[in-house]
Amino acid sequence: MSPTTSPTTTRPAPDLRSEIAELLARPTADVVIIGGGINGLATFRDLALQGVDVVLVERDDFVSGASSASSHMIHGGIRYLENGEFRLVQESVQERNGLLRTAPHYVKPLRTTVPIFSTFSGILSAPLRFLTHRQGRPTERGAALIKTGLTIYDAFSRDGGSVPRHRFLGRKASLAELPA
Structure with missing residues (x-):
């Protein structure tokens, strides 16, 4: 019993x-x-x-x-780009796009602003980090590196998603939009 x-x-x-x-x-x-x-x-x-x-x-x-x-943020895998984990980027984008379709009342695109203070920071260390899969805290990323990463990410995101492509604003336009 x-x-x-x-x-x-x-x-x-x-x-x-x-x-x-x-x-x-x-x-x-x-x-x-x-x-x-x-x-x-x-x-x-x-x-x-x-x-x-x-x-x-x-x-x-x-x-x-x-x-x-958790933060309740569906990040779509952009953080995996830096380590060259493209399969995880693709998988995360597909999951995010599926959630956008099946639960639009819960999942919405969120505009994010990344402040950038230099143009070429990380341009040498990032490829080395990518090729060697070195762990640890990355160095500062400059505009050239971030623009490259976002362009690659947009290529992964284009199929079946409703997330808008990234926007890249210069200092003057950024401060006009976000003066604080």
């Missing part, structure tokens, strides 16, 4: 939540996902949409752990 059943019957004890009682009444599934964070929920959704018999088990509330503490 398990602690979830009473001694006289195999039915669930009356103090159990209805969700637990349902699981005990049907104790098998093709897939059981443990953890209702963003990855568990996404996996559950994908499998359920495919008609797979799937159960999601979560100890607390959904996305109450690490997923609730």
